[in-house]
Amino acid sequence: MQNQNIKNEIEQLREEINRHNYYYYVLNQPIISDDEYDALIRKLISLEAQYPQFFDENSPTQKVGSDISEKFEKVEHKYRMYSLEDAFSEKEVIEFDNRVKRNLDINDCLAYSVEPKFDGVSVNIIYENGKLKVASTRGDGIIGENITKNIKTLKNLPLVLIVKNPPSFLDVQGEVILTKEEFKKINEYREEIGLALFANPRNAAAGSLKQLDPKETAKRNLKVFVYYIRGIEAYTQPKTQTQSLQILKELGLPVSELNRYCKNIQEAIAYRQTFLKAREELPYEIDGMVFKVDDFSLQEKLSYTSKYPKWAIAFKFPPMQSSTTVEDIIFNVGRTGIVTPVAILKPVKIGGVTISRASLHTFDELFKKDIRIGDYVFVQRAGDVIPEVVSSIPEKRNGKEKHVVKPTNCPVCSSLLQEEGAYLICPNIDCRARIVESLKHFVQKNALNIEGLGDKIIQQLVAKKIVQSVSDIYKLDKNKLLQLDRMGEKLANKILENIEKSKRTTFAKFLYALGIKHVGEFVANKLANNFSLEGLMELKDEEKLMQIEGIGPEIAKSVVAFFKEQRNINTIKNLLENISFIDNKKSTKLLNETFVFTGILGIPRSKAKEIVENLGGVVKDSLSKDTNYLVVGDEPGSKLEKAKKLGILIISEDEFLKLVGNELRD
Ligand SMILES: NC(=O)c1ccc[n+]([C@@H]2O[C@H](COP(=O)([O-])OP(=O)(O)OC[C@H]3O[C@@H](n4cnc5c(N)ncnc54)[C@H](O)[C@@H]3O)[C@@H](O)[C@H]2O)c1
Numbered sequence: 001m002q003n004q005n006i007k008n009e010i011e012q013l014r015e016e017i018n019r020h021n022y023y024y025y026v027l028n029q030p031i032i033s034d035d036e037y038d039a040l041i042r043k044l045i046s047l048e049a050q051y052p053q054f055f056d057e058n059s060p061t062q063k064v065g066s067d068i069s070e071k072f073e074k075v076e077h078k079y080r081m082y083s084l085e086d087a088f089s090e091k092e093v094i095e096f097d098n099r100v101k102r103n104l105d106i107n108d109c110l111a112y113s114v115e116p117k118f119d120g121v122s123v124n125i126i127y128e129n130g131k132l133k134v135a136s137t138r139g140d141g142i143i144g145e146n147i148t149k150n151i152k153t154l155k156n157l158p159l160v161l162i163v164k165n166p167p168s169f170l171d172v173q174g175e176v177i178l179t180k181e182e183f184k185k186i187n188e189y190r191e192e193i194g195l196a197l198f199a200n201p202r203n204a205a206a207g208s209l210k211q212l213d214p215k216e217t218a219k220r221n222l223k224v225f226v227y228y229i230r231g232i233e234a235y236t237q238p239k240t241q242t243q244s245l246q247i248l249k250e251l252g253l254p255v256s257e258l259n260r261y262c263k264n265i266q267e268a269i270a271y272r273q274t275f276l277k278a279r280e281e282l283p284y285e286i287d288g289m290v291f292k293v294d295d296f297s298l299q300e301k302l303s304y305t306s307k308y309p310k311w312a313i314a315f316k317f318p319p320m321q322s323s324t325t326v327e328d329i330i331f332n333v334g335r336t337g338i339v340t341p342v343a344i345l346k347p348v349k350i351g352g353v354t355i356s357r358a359s360l361h362t363f364d365e366l367f368k369k370d371i372r373i374g375d376y377v378f379v380q381r382a383g384d385v386i387p388e389v390v391s392s393i394p395e396k397r398n399g400k401e402k403h404v405v406k407p408t409n410c411p412v413c414s415s416l417l418q419e420e421g422a423y424l425i426c427p428n429i430d431c432r433a434r435i436v437e438s439l440k441h442f443v444q445k446n447a448l449n450i451e452g453l454g455d456k457i458i459q460q461l462v463a464k465k466i467v468q469s470v471s472d473i474y475k476l477d478k479n480k481l482l483q484l485d486r487m488g489e490k491l492a493n494k495i496l497e498n499i500e501k502s503k504r505t506t507f508a509k510f511l512y513a514l515g516i517k518h519v520g521e522f523v524a525n526k527l528a529n530n531f532s533l534e535g536l537m538e539l540k541d542e543e544k545l546m547q548i549e550g551i552g553p554e555i556a557k558s559v560v561a562f563f564k565e566q567r568n569i570n571t572i573k574n575l576l577e578n579i580s581f582i583d584n585k586k587s588t589k590l591l592n593e594t595f596v597f598t599g600i601l602g603i604p605r606s607k608a609k610e611i612v613e614n615l616g617g618v619v620k621d622s623l624s625k626d627t628n629y630l631v632v633g634d635e636p637g638s639k640l641e642k643a644k645k646l647g648i649l650i651i652s653e654d655e656f657l658k659l660v661g662n663e664l665r666d
């Protein structure tokens with residue numbers, strides 16, 4: 001009886017996973033997040049291992065998920081296409097390394113080719129006598145779909161190999177991907193015309209690649225990276241994965257710059273570690289690093305399971321996306337009066353952080369995305385920005401979900417709200433919510449950095465009318481602070497000390513702290529570099545502002561309007577009774593010098609960038625002839641070699657800090 005129950009459970013799991021495979025691979029519209037899917041797979045793997053009597057070669061644990069639709073002509077692969085085994089912890093990876101060594105009966109270290117695991121669509125591409133002949137999708141691994149016409153629209157893939165004697169036959173595998181930016185654009189467009197949104201760039205890439213009309217594919221700006229040579233004739237035969245990647249590069253095919261040969265598993269793990277944060281700055285998604293046993297003769301000995309090579313493992317990153325339910329949608333009044341809908345979520349862990357609210361940006365977006373209270377949604381976190389709701393999952397509705405109604409009055413001060421373009425605005429400058437938000441912004445780390453003045457304290461200060469404008473912060477004293485709940489001597493002293501410290505700041509930080517609409521840190525720096533405070537107050541129109549690169553009409557308009565408002569001028573004057581600027585004038589120490597960074601630095605990259613920009617320099621992501629300095633941290637990437645070739649000045653982090661001098665003192 002017990003066995004019957006287990007069998008049922010296994011079968012139900014298989015059925016459920018197959019259903020999700022269909023949503024994911026064929027429709028490109030998953031209804032659960034990848035981590036939920038991975039959990040189902042893991043559960044099934046463990047049950048199947050425990051109860052081998054229920055083995056089934058058709059189980060989704062034994063086969064790659066098939067993306068075969070009825071839309072395209074079929075192609076039989078010359079070489080079978082596999083998936084990859086996953087690992088989620090260092091322990092699992094070490095186990096893998098040990099298992100491989102055991103199977104090979106060796107004790108020495110194993111060298112690996114470590115490569116980014118692109119989160120895209122697997123494709124097989126065949127060149128004959130240097131010409132692109134056929135391209136196909138993975139399909140079920142044995143038979144794929146012919147997407148040659150679509151692949152030919154990819155701009156970074158050569159149709160002809162430009163080497164003197166190209167191989168007579170070349171069979172490669174790679175990944176078609178979409179940049180994060182392009183993904184956003186596609187979803188914005190779909191939102192506009194009322195189509196279901198893609199949950200992530202991978203699904204969007206798959207949807208874009210498998211368009212019946214190649215012209216549609218061409219519009220999507222897809223890219224491909226190749227990572228396997230599966231067959232090559234009349235050309236150098238690679239003996240290792242590292243050599244294969246070199247040959248691919250030499251043939252002019254797009255190969256990732258992030259691939260690296262690592263002489264043992266520790267080095268491989270350490271290299272992957274450097275991408276935990278760095279991946280957020282890459283223009284496309286990678287969801288892990290693939291470790292491949294480098295030596296082909298060893299690969300051959302290890303061979304394959306029915307689903308993946310036994311010589312490779314994907315060491316995944318914690319996912320940045322998950323799904324959860326919307327428990328409520330509330331209206332938040334920002335410091336500029338803009339009212340935004342915010343989703344209150346059933347708490348969910350994403351990339352190690354618990355998320356319980358997510359922005360919905362504007363009401364237009366909320367309605368277009370059709371997010372309802374009670375909905376299941378995909379939620380995404382990127383870097384330090386506020387998490388956002390990507391899309392709802394209508395398949396999971398039960399009919400009890402509630403639509404949101406646009407408010408007519410400010411939820412805080414009850415003023416009648418006004419429509420301004422895409423925005424809904426509380427026009428009351430004295431609205432308590434606006435003051436609270438202005439204060440929160442003002443004391444932020446990147447603004448005037450007044451630690452200790454937390455949200456709860458600010459709310460009390462405003463509710464008790466002790467503070468009614470940002471400049472009132474400088475009128476605070478111990479007596480006033482001690483009127484607040486949960487305020488002790490010690491905290492009060494600390495806050496006053498920090499307020500004192502904030503009185504010396506840079507002009508750029510001051511401008512940013514004012515909370516002018518559309519003026520973030522970047523624009524504040526630009527303004528500070530080009531204008532004095534008087535200059536900004538004297539602006540008659542937008543023209544002068546718009547001559548500055550990076551400042552468009554909308555920003556310019558908002559800046560001019562801000563300095564025209566007498567209330568704001570008064571606030572500035574009151575603030576300047578206490579605040580003075582250091583480095584008020586733009587430093588020209590590094591004027592127009594170009595910097596590129598590589599490897600891990602002791603200080604955050606953002607900080608290094610800020611320092612350079614404050615001194616008039618420029619930071620770029622990639623090297624060119626015009627680069628002046630390459631700053632090298634620990635474990636530098638391929639940029640180091642390239643810089644040597646280009647004859648660029650290479651300096652260490654210490655040298656860099658010396659070069660920028662005092663700028664680091666906070
Ligand atoms: N949310 C859902 O409903 C759902 C459903 C099905 C699958 N999925 C997701 O898809 C995963 C399974 O998909 P999969 O079988 O394609 O496996 P995978 O995406 O986890 O890994 C295998 C693939 O990685 C790709 N890859 C990228 N870079 C590579 C490199 N440098 N070298 C080699 N291969 C590289 C290849 O295309 C290969 O096929 C699941 O773990 C899950 O995250 C989600």
Ligand SMILES: [Zn+2]
Nearest residue numbers: 410413426431
């Ligand atoms: Zn209001």
